[in-house]
Amino acid sequence: MKYTPCLRANSPEIALYVYDELESRARDEVELHVATCESCTTAASELADLRRRTETIPRDVLSRDIVPRVMGAIRDARQEPRPVSRRSGSFPRAMQYFAGTLVAACIAGLIVVRGRNDTAPNSVGSRSDSSIGAPLEASARALAAPGAATLDRTIAELEAAAAKSPGDQYLQRLIARTRSDRAALTTQVRVITSSVR
């Protein structure tokens, strides 16, 4: 670009003139100036060249299949396990621990309840028979402990993730579900221990 002694050559008004963005009066005034100023004529001609070239660039065309593609991608994303947060990868494992613990606790509970039913008609004193009850109670607590700890950790992890994404309803549902699982485990252990006593 040549040296431009006229300050107006680089001003927005020359561009606005070339791009037909001036009102008629201002346009007439700039047109008169451009006609008599060499540097502004050069600037106007370079801008007109830029405008001409810009018009050869096609406007953005939205692919016809963009909406089906987006919806397909969302359906695919739904089939994959939905990431909760970067730190919550241990959640499925926590559920496995919990399921295993719950099944074990249920079996222990059934054994105890059946034991009670079997012994009840014979003697009232059998209720306090610690030779059967105490080991079962201890084993129920021991079985439940790792699952409970894992669930507590998972709840803390999910709550930390939820604090970072306050409106995430999926996280809230997970927290509610995990809390309910934790409460179910506590109830289960309480049922077993009370039935043993």
Next chain:
Amino acid sequence: MLAVPFRKPLTEQDDLTAAQAGDHAAFERIVRRHAARVHALARWAGGGDDADERTQDVFVLLWRKIGLYDGRSAFSTWLHRLAINEINSAHRSNRRLERNRDGHRHTEPPGQTSAADRVELEDAITRLPAELRQVFGLHDVEGYRHEEIGGMLGIPPGTSASRLHRARHLLREALSETK
């Protein structure tokens, strides 16, 4: 008088509420409503060639994050910010990949002078700073007004106008130097 069953047309707010509850049809209507602008943003804020892919990524991200929209700002403003962040981050990682590759450049297609002119201009546009390129593309190529661009990029219309002036000036300089 016979009562004609009247169904109120669905507003964007209805669709947003339904989409936040997991309604696919409502979300599809939101995608249809905003796809053109997001695509234009992806073209001018991102690399250009992969605007379809970037648009798809933005809407998949929107599906995951739509529950976070709390109505404090206009949905379009919120979506465009989400889109710009996603597009910029994808663009940055693409540029890192390109830098790691061999010095690959677009070759100028043979043929008419106008095609060569256009390639030259497109090359100059890609060398513009991102904030100038976005405004130039959205205004001079796509035909959006400064008010609309301001809404899309989260800047005042006056800033959009001054960025456009700066972009035109730099492009004019770049093209006149190549002559």
